[in-house]
Amino acid sequence: MDMGIKMEQKHLFGILYVCLVMSILAGVLVHLFIPSHAAFLWQEIPGFSAIYGFIGCILIIIVSKALGHYWLQKEEDYYEKH
Numbered sequence: 098m099d100m101g102i103k104m105e106q107k108h109l110f111g112i113l114y115v116c117l118v119m120s121i122l123a124g125v126l127v128h129l130f131i132p133s134h135a136a137f138l139w140q141e142i143p144g145f146s147a148i149y150g151f152i153g154c155i156l157i158i159i160v161s162k163a164l165g166h167y168w169l170q171k172e173e174d175y176y177e178k179h
Contacts (some may be wrong), residue, residue: 135141172178 133140139145
């Protein structure tokens with residue numbers, strides 16, 4: 098019974114990888130053959146959206162960790178003091 102599940106998992110991962118590669122290939126082909134009309138100058142920079150999104154995620158993580166450390170977390174004996 099375990100062998101059937103392992104084979105099914107391998108089959109599903111194979112399908113997942115094929116879909117992933119096809120998706121990436123389709124995205125690259127769309128960007129190569131269909132002209133895009135940028136509304137702003139920075140949208141013309143290759144990879145700008147990816148870099149902007151990555152920096153945004155890093156900032157969200159840093160701000161949320163700072164918020165947690167300085168505002169949400171209390172000292173270990175917080176309730177004993179009050």
